[in-house]
Amino acid sequence: MTSPPHPGLRGIRASLRLSLLSFVADPQWLIPSSIAPVIFALASFEMFRGSGPTLVLYAVLGASTMSMWGQTLYGSGWATGQDRFLGTLEPTLVAPTPYIYVVAGRVIWNVVTGLVGGVLVLGVVLWAYGQPLPLTNGLVFLALFLVLMGSLAAVGLLFTALFVYTRFSGFIQNVGEFSFYIISGAMFPVILLPFWVSPFSLAFPATWAVDALRYVGIPGYQGLPFGLMGDLLGTLGTSLAYLAVALGVFRWVEHHLLEAGTASDY
Amino acid sequence: MERNRPGFLRTLWGNALFSPKTTLGFMRVDFVVGEVFILSLTQMVFFAFVATLAGGGPASVTYVVVGNAVSSVTYSSIFSVCQTTDSEKQQGTLEPLLASPAGRLPLYLGRGLIPILLSLATVAVGLGYAVGLYHVPVAGGALGPLAFSVVLTAFAMVGFGLFLGAIALFLRTSIILGNIFLFLGLVVSGVNFPLSYLPLPVQWVGYAFPLTWGVASVRATLAGAPLSQVLPLWGYLGLSGVASYALAMVCLGLFERLAYRTGSLVKF
Numbered sequence: 001m002t003s004p005p006h007p008g009l010r011g012i013r014a015s016l017r018l019s020l021l022s023f024v025a026d027p028q029w030l031i032p033s034s035i036a037p038v039i040f041a042l043a044s045f046e047m048f049r050g051s052g053p054t055l056v057l058y059a060v061l062g063a064s065t066m067s068m069w070g071q072t073l074y075g076s077g078w079a080t081g082q083d084r085f086l087g088t089l090e091p092t093l094v095a096p097t098p099y100i101y102v103v104a105g106r107v108i109w110n111v112v113t114g115l116v117g118g119v120l121v122l123g124v125v126l127w128a129y130g131q132p133l134p135l136t137n138g139l140v141f142l143a144l145f146l147v148l149m150g151s152l153a154a155v156g157l158l159f160t161a162l163f164v165y166t167r168f169s170g171f172i173q174n175v176g177e178f179s180f181y182i183i184s185g186a187m188f189p190v191i192l193l194p195f196w197v198s199p200f201s202l203a204f205p206a207t208w209a210v211d212a213l214r215y216v217g218i219p220g221y222q223g224l225p226f227g228l229m230g231d232l233l234g235t236l237g238t239s240l241a242y243l244a245v246a247l248g249v250f251r252w253v254e255h256h257l258l259e260a261g262t263a264s265d266y
Numbered sequence: 267m268e269r270n271r272p273g274f275l276r277t278l279w280g281n282a283l284f285s286p287k288t289t290l291g292f293m294r295v296d297f298v299v300g301e302v303f304i305l306s307l308t309q310m311v312f313f314a315f316v317a318t319l320a321g322g323g324p325a326s327v328t329y330v331v332v333g334n335a336v337s338s339v340t341y342s343s344i345f346s347v348c349q350t351t352d353s354e355k356q357q358g359t360l361e362p363l364l365a366s367p368a369g370r371l372p373l374y375l376g377r378g379l380i381p382i383l384l385s386l387a388t389v390a391v392g393l394g395y396a397v398g399l400y401h402v403p404v405a406g407g408a409l410g411p412l413a414f415s416v417v418l419t420a421f422a423m424v425g426f427g428l429f430l431g432a433i434a435l436f437l438r439t440s441i442i443l444g445n446i447f448l449f450l451g452l453v454v455s456g457v458n459f460p461l462s463y464l465p466l467p468v469q470w471v472g473y474a475f476p477l478t479w480g481v482a483s484v485r486a487t488l489a490g491a492p493l494s495q496v497l498p499l500w501g502y503l504g505l506s507g508v509a510s511y512a513l514a515m516v517c518l519g520l521f522e523r524l525a526y527r528t529g530s531l532v533k534f
Contacts, residue, residue, distance in 0.1 A: 035442070039449040043313070046459045047320045047330075055320065171296040178308035187312070188319040 011097035015105025019079075023113065034117045036177075037066035041125045044187055053134040057218050060125050060133060062187030064118040065210055068149055069180050071114035072107075072156040073173055079106050080163040081170060089164070093254060100250045103160045111153045118145070137216050144213045147235055151205035154239040158246040165253045184210055189223055205242060208234035274372045281376025285350070298384065301346075306338035306392040313458055314400065331400045332488060333457035335392030336416075336481045339423050340448050342384035347427030348444040350377055351434040360435075364526075370518055374431075375511075378424040385420035393484075405490025412487040418500060419480030422507025426476050429510045432517035436525050451477040476510060479503035 005013075041063030048055035080103075083089035093099050126133060135141055162172065181187065183197060184206045193201060201207045211223040212231035224231060272280075310331050317330040354360035363373075393416075396402040404412070430447055434440030451457055454464065454472035461469050461478065472478045483499040 035445040036449050039452055040312075043452045043458045044316050044320075046453070046463050047313075047316055047322070047326075049459075049463065058319065168296050170294075171300050174297070174300045175304050175308070178305060178312060181312050182308060182315065188315045192315050192318055 007097045008101040011101030012105040012108070015102045016109055019106055019109035023109070034067050034070070034121050037063040037070065037121050038124050040066060040181075040187070041121070042128060045125075045128065054218055056129060057134065057214075058187060060122060060129070061210065061213055061217065062181075063121045063125050064145070065148065065184070065186045065206065066181055067117045067121040068114040068152055069184075069186070069206065070177060071117045072110050072152045073159060073176055073180070080160055093258060098250075099164065099254055100247065103157065103164075103250075107153050107156050107160065110156060111149050114152065115146075115149055118149070135217055136219070140216050141213065144209065144216055147232070148206060148209035148213060151209045151235050151239045154205055154242040154246070158242045158249065161246050161249040161253055164250075165257060180204075180206070183207070186210060189214075191223070202234070203238065205235050205238040208232075208238060272368055274369060277368045277372035278376040278379075281373055282379035285377045285380055301341045302384065302388050302391055305341055306335065306388055307395050309338060310334040310392065310395060313452075317458070327400060328396075328402050330458050331396040332393070332402055332485055333455075333481050334452075335396045336389055336419065336484045337451050337455065337457045337477060338392045339385045339389050339419060339480070340451060340477065342381050342388050343420060343423035344427040344430060345444045345448045346384070347378055347381050347424055348430040348434055348440045348447070351431045352440050364522055371515055374428055374514065374518065378428055381427065382420050382424045385423060386416060389416045389419065389484075393488075402488070404488055408487055408490050411493075411496060412484065415480070415483040415487045415496075415500070415503075418503050418507065419476070419484065422476035422480065422503055422510060425507045425510030425514060428514035429517060432514045432521055435518065436521040436528075451475060451481075454478070456481050474506070476503060476506040479506055 041059045044059040044062065045056070048059060080089070083092060092102060159172070159176070166172070183193070183201045184190075184204055185193070185201065186206075190198070190201045190207060190211070208224070208231045212228055212235065214221045214223055215228040215231060224234075226234065313330045313334050314327050317326045320326065322329075351360070354363060393402075393412075397404060426447075430443050431440065434443055437443065454461070454468055455475055455478040456472065457477075461472050464472065479499055479502045483496060483503055486496050486499055
């Protein structure tokens with residue numbers, strides 16, 4: 001006799017399945033989060049015109065990162081906001097399966113679509129550039145791309161916890177998208193930012209991951225002073241910290257929300 | 267019956283008053299605050315850093331921040347206006363609305379009045395950031411012509427938003443169209459670099475976009491250019507605005523008929 005699957009795993013699987021079905025029913029939703037990065041990259045191309053292949057890498061890498069972030073933030077925020085709008089947040093919260101498993105399924109799906117979006121943006125930008133990307137360590141670069149996506153997923157999980165609690169997920173999405181582009185140094189080195197921004201930048205896993213990607217992709221790159229290994233440790237440490245905080249916040253938010261009875265407020 | 271058709275002004279005013287509760291219902295206070303005060307700032311700061319990395323120097327940064335201050339108008343004028351058709355479809359109110367005898371011009375123009383005000387506020391705040399944070403110089407006596415440029419830009423851009431909203435009437439959703447035109451100006455309108463950098467066909471696309479003339483007229487008035495230089499820019503801007511409203515009305519009529527015929531009116 002086989003034992004029934006763990007309720008958490010069942011929740012993740014069901015959530016993943018629903019996300020997949022929603023995506024298959026309407027795959028166009030991948031496009032909106034990819035349009036802004038493509039256009040930002042094209043604008044940056046023109047601004048970097050004549051500055052050599054190094055700055056092209058900034059534009060390509062930045063656009064892909066921005067696309068993945070857009071997918072993570074909007075995917076998480078939109079799903080929870082829709083739960084509130086459609087009135088399904090409250091029944092989902094009172095179901096025996098903890099809500100975090102439902103969210104985990106969505107975040108995993110967003111990781112997948114985020115990667116697809118990132119590759120899509122990469123393709124469009126390279127097509128516009130008309131030349132192969134001047135990369136020497138393609139495989140390492142690809143592996144670090146996955147690390148970057150994982151770090152964004154950790155941030156997405158924490159943001160989703162906040163989205164569950166607040167009616168203002170739309171506001172956080174709008175403000176968070178562009179703020180991320182700046183503080184993570186997606187398109188330019190964080191060293192250009194004022195010193196007081198540094199703690200915010202370094203508290204963000206993607207800042208470390210993007211810096212690591214540049215160390216691998218851009219010859220002679222001088223970024224954060226910790227080097228490639230330092231960047232990788234920074235990515236891992238901050239991502240784990242985000243995951244731990246997200247788990248704690250989820251527990252607290254679920255209880256508080258049910259006590260306050262505001263899960264159906266929109 | 268024709269005599270029972272509500273008057274132009276009544277329809278215009280009624281739609282302007284009710285739109286924040288209906289088609290623009292998604293624009294809550296937090297949404298508006300983010301749009302007017304934060305998005306304009308973050309977009310400007312982002313491209314200012316990109317300009318710094320590109321090594322263009324202070325002149326390049328000034329060019330970029332002014333362009334982005336004006337282009338932030340697209341959030342309220344294009345995206346929000348374009349979304350109104352989606353809201354009607356989602357709420358199921360588009361069919362009864364189109365069955366009403368109200369004139370289409372005041373109906374849609376009325377819905378555009380609040381976005382025109384928001385567009386004015388967004389550009390004004392954006393230019394305030396440009397002057398306050400990046401010390402963009404303002405020529406003496408430039409405020410009057412600058413204000414006129416901003417008002418004309420807001421008017422023209424909302425017309426363009428209505429045009430896109432008209433196309434969205436036939437589409438399942440306006441979100442992709444809205445997203446494309448929300449940011450397209452950053453490339454084709456001389457926001458971050460001169461139009462002359464682009465291939466000629468793309469330059470012509472830019473010239474058809476009201477934002478291009480809006481950015482150019484704001485730059486000219488900020489620099490205190492003589493009226494002989496500014497008037498043609500205002501002329502092109504006004505013309506592009508009137509053309510956008512005219513196209514919007516033609517497309518609304520056309521796509522309304524098409525949407526009835528194909529049933530896409532209720533497709534969301």
